[in-house]
Amino acid sequence: MAVLQAWLFDGWLASLYPERKFKLSHYRLVAWLCAGEVGTVLCFDASRLARNGCDWHHLLELCGLVEARVIDLDGVYDPCRPNDRLLLGMKGSISEFELGVLRARMFDAARAKALA
DSSP, X not given: OOOOOOOOOOHHHHTXXXXXXXXXXXXXXXXXXXXXXXXXXXXXXXXXGSSSHHHHHHHHHHHXXXXXXXXXXTEEEOTTSHHHHHHHHHHHHHHHHHHHHHHHHHHHHHHHHHHO
């Protein structure tokens, strides 16, 4: 009899908190992947599972090695398939770009407020 076990990992919220808390959660997920304890990674937005492109691509590489699927609101992805991996990589890159745009907007707003 197979046992289904689910763990909640909210990478997007973890990225709002100090880096240490995120690192512990992210590394726990990576450890479970490497141990073969995770067959599917479910998330609302797949690209929010990592705080930067390096972590994101490392996570995809590990999912591909253990044949774990990545599921988000847009679909089910198999990182072993080149097309799925390309799409997941683009999602991560776009997410990283969006974070840069948000940082720039916040900096500009803070500067404008300071000058006013």
